[in-house]
């Protein structure tokens with residue numbers, strides 16, 4: 213396989229895309245939760261050690277911006293964007309923040325989209341027809357069906373980013389079409405939304 217060398221412009225565009233994607237995912241979790249989350253509710257605070265003690269809570273303001281309540285001497289609020297710019301949280305910290313927020317139950321008990329890994333499980337198909345799947349739960353293409361999804365079990369159109377994964381609509385198992393292995397279960401998948 214050819215290894216492509218990426219330059220500054222390509223890499224910085226990819227990094228900015230990642231930041232925008234994760235900011236959107238974090239704001240969607242905060243929308244799902246529907247209130248401010250206090251950091252002491254979470255297992256830990258994902259900001260760097262120097263500022264963690266000053267981070268009190270995270271939520272959305274009226275403009276939908278992600279805002280932190282802080283106890284710094286000079287300010288009581290800071291946007292998540294500003295903390296990234298000030299190197300108070302890095303890319304892995306942002307991923308951890310997303311994971312921590314996914315563990316918080318939403319308003320009306322709405323749970324986050326989470327893929328729980330599964331090992332050593334395969335689905336079967338009819339002997340004559342490789343596409344006639346029967347899931348571990350008994351679901352078939354004619355009953356509940358299977359829908360294209362990504363590596364988190366979130367439902368996506370089978371386009372460029374799709375990697376041959378399907379989610380069982382009955383039990384949430386995520387199945388790799390290439391070897392019929394179950395990679396995990398997602399009971400509350402996100403649905404791809406059309407952008408306005």
Ligand SMILES: [Zn+2]
Pocket residue numbers: 347348349350351380381382383384385
């Ligand atoms: Zn199933």
